[in-house]
Every structure is written in C-alpha cells, then in structure tokens.
Amino acid sequence: MLKIAILGLGEGRSTMSAAIQSQKLELVKVCDRNEELCKQRAKEFDFPHYTTNYDDLLNDASIDIIAIYTPDHLHAQHVKQALLRGKHVVCTKPFIDDLTDAKELLEIAEKSGKKVFVGQSSRFFEPAMRQRKDFEEGLIGDLITVESHYHADHRWFLEKGWSLLQSFKWLYGGLSHPVDFIRWYLPEIEEVMGYGMISSNGQVAGLKNEDTMHFIFKAKDGRVARVSGVYTSPTQPTKRDSGMSCILRGTLGANQADYHELRYAITDKSGEERMVHWGDATIKYYFRFEGQSHHGGEYQNYLEYFVDSIEQGFTAYPDMREGIGTVALLQAMDRSLKTGVPVKVDAILQEFQVPSLIN
Numbered sequence: 001m002l003k004i005a006i007l008g009l010g011e012g013r014s015t016m017s018a019a020i021q022s023q024k025l026e027l028v029k030v031c032d033r034n035e036e037l038c039k040q041r042a043k044e045f046d047f048p049h050y051t052t053n054y055d056d057l058l059n060d061a062s063i064d065i066i067a068i069y070t071p072d073h074l075h076a077q078h079v080k081q082a083l084l085r086g087k088h089v090v091c092t093k094p095f096i097d098d099l100t101d102a103k104e105l106l107e108i109a110e111k112s113g114k115k116v117f118v119g120q121s122s123r124f125f126e127p128a129m130r131q132r133k134d135f136e137e138g139l140i141g142d143l144i145t146v147e148s149h150y151h152a153d154h155r156w157f158l159e160k161g162w163s164l165l166q167s168f169k170w171l172y173g174g175l176s177h178p179v180d181f182i183r184w185y186l187p188e189i190e191e192v193m194g195y196g197m198i199s200s201n202g203q204v205a206g207l208k209n210e211d212t213m214h215f216i217f218k219a220k221d222g223r224v225a226r227v228s229g230v231y232t233s234p235t236q237p238t239k240r241d242s243g244m245s246c247i248l249r250g251t252l253g254a255n256q257a258d259y260h261e262l263r264y265a266i267t268d269k270s271g272e273e274r275m276v277h278w279g280d281a282t283i284k285y286y287f288r289f290e291g292q293s294h295h296g297g298e299y300q301n302y303l304e305y306f307v308d309s310i311e312q313g314f315t316a317y318p319d320m321r322e323g324i325g326t327v328a329l330l331q332a333m334d335r336s337l338k339t340g341v342p343v344k345v346d347a348i349l350q351e352f353q354v355p356s357l358i359n
Contacts, residue, residue, distance in 0.1 A: 002307050005057045006030045007078060008069030009041045009050075011092060015067050016045050017288050018300035024307045025065075031057055054078070058085040065090060065306070067119075072172070076101035083112045088310055090303065092119045094176055095323030099331065099352035102324045106356060109320055117306045117316045118323035120180045122244065124301035125286065126278055127257035127264035128181075131246065134255055135185070139268040141252030146185050146225040148178035148246045154231045158205035169209045171196075171334055175229040176326070179333070180318070181246040182227060183326055188220040192332050193342040201232040215333055262286070325357055 004025050006012045009032040019027040029049045032038050038050035051057070057066055058081055066082040067090040068075060076096045082089045083105075095118045096102065109116050122128060134140065152174070157163045183189065196210030211232045217225045235243060242258035252269035262278035286297030309316035318326065325345075332343040349357050 001026050002064040002310065003028045003062055004065040004067060004303070005060070005063045006067045006069065007054060007057060008032060008071075008092075009034075009037050010069065012067065012069040013041065013044075013289070014294045014296045014299045015069060015090075015303070016041060016047065017294075017296040018303050019067075020045060020047065021296075022300055022304055024304045028063055029057060029060065054081070058082065058087070064088060064310075067303070068092065072097040076105060079105060079116065080108055083108050083114055083116070086112065086114065088114045088306075089116045090119055090306060091116065091323070093121075093180070093323070094172055094327055094330065095318075095320065096327055097172075099324065099327060099348070099354060102327070102352060102354045103356075106320065106324070106354070115306070115310055115316065116320040116323075117302070117309070118318040118320070118326075119299065119302055120177075120318050120323075120326075121295045121298040121302065122177045122180060122259060123184060123318075124298040124305070125257075125259055126262055126282060126297075127259065127276075128246065129301075130264050130276065131248065131255050131257040131266075132184075134266055134268070135248060135250075139253060139266065140248060140250030140255055141269055142250055143185060143223070144249045144251060145223060146182050146246065146248055147227075148181045148225075148244075149228045150174050150178045150244045151228070151230045151235055151241075152243050153233065153235050155201060155205075155233075158202070158207070158232065164206045164208065166208045169334070170211050170229060170231050171209070171213065171337070172330060174231055175213060175215075175227060175333070176330060177244060178227045178229070178246065179329060180326060182217055182225045183322070183329065185248065186217065186219045186223060186225055187322070187325070189217045189225075189329055189345055190220045191218045191342050191344050192216070192329065192336055194333055194336045195340075196337045199230075199232050205232075207232075210337060213337070215336070260287075321357060324354065328352075328354070328357070 019025045065088045194215035196213035202211040214228045244259040247256045253267045255266035264276040288296035306316045328348045336343045
C-alpha cells in the first residue's frame with residue numbers, strides 16, 4: 001500500500017477523506033501553515049498526524065506521494081520540491097498559474113523518474129466516466145464536436161474581498177473545468193477565439209475581470225468545439241439544466257454528462273435513448289460533506305487511478321504535459337479576451353520556451 005501526505009488542508013479536506021477511505025492508500029501526514037486548520041482537520045477525521053512545515057513531508061522517506069492543494073501561485077515551487085525529494089506528485093488544477101516554470105518542471109520530472117498527475121476532478125465524476133466509457137466503446141461513432149459549459153450563481157462570491165481583486169479571474173477558477181473536457185476529447189487545440197464581459201451584477205459589485213464568457217476552439221484536424229461560462233446570474237432549475245455539462249456529438253449518436261446532478265443521457269448508434277440517474281449510495285460516495293461543495297468521491301477515484309498507474313507502470317492522465325498544455329490554452333483564451341482576435345496555442349508555448357509540447 002502506497003503512503004501519501006497532503007499539503008494544503010482547505011481543498012485538501014476532500015483528499016483526506018479520500019485517502020482515509022481508500023483501500024489502496026495509507027495517509028501518513030498532513031500539512032498546512034495554518035495550525036488552527038490542522039487542528040480542525042485532526043478533530044474532524046480523528047487524524048492527529050499534522051505539521052505546519054512542508055519540510056517534514058519532504059524529509060519523510062516513507063512517503064511515496066505528496067498531494068498538493070496550495071494556492072495556484074505556489075504549485076510550481078511545491079511540485080519542484082517534491083520531485084527533487086523523490087516523491088510522486090498529485091497537484092490540483094490548474095497545474096501552475098503561468099508557464100514561466102513549465103520548461104524547468106518538465107526537465108526535473110524527466111530526471112526524477114517520478115510521476116506527476118493533475119487532479120482534474122471533473123473527469124472522475126460518475127456521469128463523466130460513463131460518458132468516456134461509452135465514447136471509447138464506439139457507442140456514438142466518431143466524434144464530430146464537443147460542447148461544454150459551467151454556469152453557476154456565484155453572486156455570493158462577490159461579497160468576498162478576494163473576488164474583487166485584479167488577480168481573480170473566473171476564466172481560471174471556473175472555466176478550467178469545461179475546458180478540460182474539451183482537451184480530454186480534442187487534445188490538439190490549435191486556436192481559440194472568445195468574447196467576454198463583466199455583467200451588470202459584476203459591475204455593481206466591482207469585479208475587475210469577466211464573469212460572462214463564450215469561446216470557440218479549433219483543433220488541428222479541423223474539428224471545432226465551444227465552451228461558455230456565466231457566474232453572476234441565476235441558473236435554471238436543475239431538472240432542466242445542470243451547472244456543468246459536457247455534450248459529445250458523434251457520427252452515430254450523442255451523449256451528455258451532467259454535474260452536480262448524477263445524470264447521464266445517450267442516444268447510441270442503434271438509435272436507443274437512455275437516461276441514467278444514480279441513487280443515494282452513489283450520492284453519498286461523491287458528496288461527503290455539507291451540500292455539494294466538496295469532491296470526496298472524485299478525489300478518491302483519481303487517487304486510486306494514480307496509485308494503479310504507479311504500481312502498473314502506465315501514465316495517469318492528465319499528466320504534467322497535459323496540465324501544462326491546459327494552462328497554455330487558458331492563457332491563449334485570456335489573450336483572446338484582451339485582444340479580440342483568435343490566438344494560436346503554439347504561439348503561447350513558443351513565447352514561454354516550451355517547444356517540447358508543440359505538435
């Protein structure tokens with residue numbers, strides 16, 4: 001059984017639940033510089049092995065994996081330190097907050113021989129996994145296009161001071177989820193074009209960056225996809241729509257995976273239409289805390305997948321290369337919002353001297 005430690009106990013709360021409940025992992029130690037939060041988690045999970053010093057994790061030779069859930073701007077530093085100490089790494093999305101450190105991290109990872117996995121949790125939600133399985137089994141034929149969105153009534157965020165900072169962008173905090181769905185099915189995105197605005201609700205609150213965005217992507221093989229995000233307006237009833245959704249349209253059928261609803265629909269190549277809803281036991285597995293604000297089940301799914309990749313010798317996706325590619329795409333999207341013109345993803349990679357990712 002592999003041993004894991006967790007850095008960052010805000011989002012890392014879900015990872016603690018996942019590791020403790022998993023039969024494939026042993027949670028050894030957790031770390032946060034906020035000692036009160038450490039004590040809170042220790043009481044919640046009856047797990048007393050915490051520290052406020054990251055070096056205590058790095059210096060513990062028994063630890064196989066370090067899972068990183070710190071603020072985005074610290075990811076590169078924390079991943080680098082873990083790799084240099086011979087640890088496998090799980091890092092929450094986005095993998096890094098810009099591409100300045102990308103080239104060095106790729107080189108360090110290759111030299112270390114250790115695996116890096118990006119915790120893109122939406123891929124590991126039950127409807128998304130069923131959608132992927134049906135797609136890989138050919139039930140909708142060849143893929144024509146992908147449509148995804150993340151729409152949420154996050155007006156309550158506007159009461160938090162940090163949401164009004166220049167550094168806060170819904171593009172990274174929200175749209176990174178549906179953008180990852182696009183890259184899962186169309187990994188070679190060549191160009192992106194998008195428009196965005198600050199809604200009247202956002203303007204009144206004092207938002208500095210767009211809360212309403214729509215993007216079109218073009219893949220290198222000519223296929224197109226679209227993504228949208230709207231974050232400060234009411235949403236439709238969940239019986240009609242979902243906060244996040246991914247639709248695949250194929251040559252022989254189509255399917256749709258919804259989140260937070262455990263709901264999946266498919267019209268397969270035979271013409272049969274099916275709607276799947278998962279029941280109470282599955283709901284309790286995925287949503288272990290108050291409401292639907294944490295991701296315990298998804299995190300357990302991806303941690304166990306990562307353990308399998310280490311023990312069986314396959315690559316767990318999204319890996320570091322894919323995580324960096326997603327950051328490059330998000331930066332291209334950001335640039336398109338600013339310039340009002342299409343942006344090539346390879347141009348971003350060239351600019352930050354990451355030519356190894358250019359196809």
